[in-house]
Amino acid sequence: MEKRMNIFDMFLEGARKGWDIAIHSLLPNVIMAFTIIKFFQVTGILKFIGIIFAPVMGIFGLPGEAITVNLTAVMSQAGAIGVLAGLISNGSIDVRQVTIILPSVFAAGGILQNIGRVLGTSGVNTRYYGVLVGVTLLNGILALIIMSILTKIFY
Secondary structure, three states, X not given: OOOOOOHHXXXXXXXXXXXXXXXXXXXXXXXXXXXXXXXXXXXOHHHHHHHHHHHHHHOOOOXXXXXXXXXXXXXXXXXXXXXXHHHHXXXXXXXXHHHHHHHHHHHHOOHHHHHHHHHHHHOOOHHHHHHHHHHXXXXXXXXXXXXXXXXXXXX
């Protein structure tokens, strides 16, 4: 017979699991991403990326360097937040631009993780992966468009 847990024990168990996820999954991704952006900044790679992607990201009112947030988001939302923190700390991106890009991270972030953790374990036929990934990427682009319009109206 299974022992019933009281609400206090359930809370503590959930808090322990949350702590483990934060320490073993989220924090390493954020630190790694923050470090990569600092490396890119010091070596000049970030400036180069900014020049190459300025025309594309400029459509949304973002500097070219902001593409690093979206590219990282494909792998990990937490990593993308680390990249965003790095861009904020070095002055590459401002608060208005964070407002534009952050919803796209949540709308399209973690695609690769979702394929492995959600689609793979739920038994979704692999032939649908492309469509599902495409819809996710479209959501991210739509978030960029909508937020760039809204920030023009309200900022």
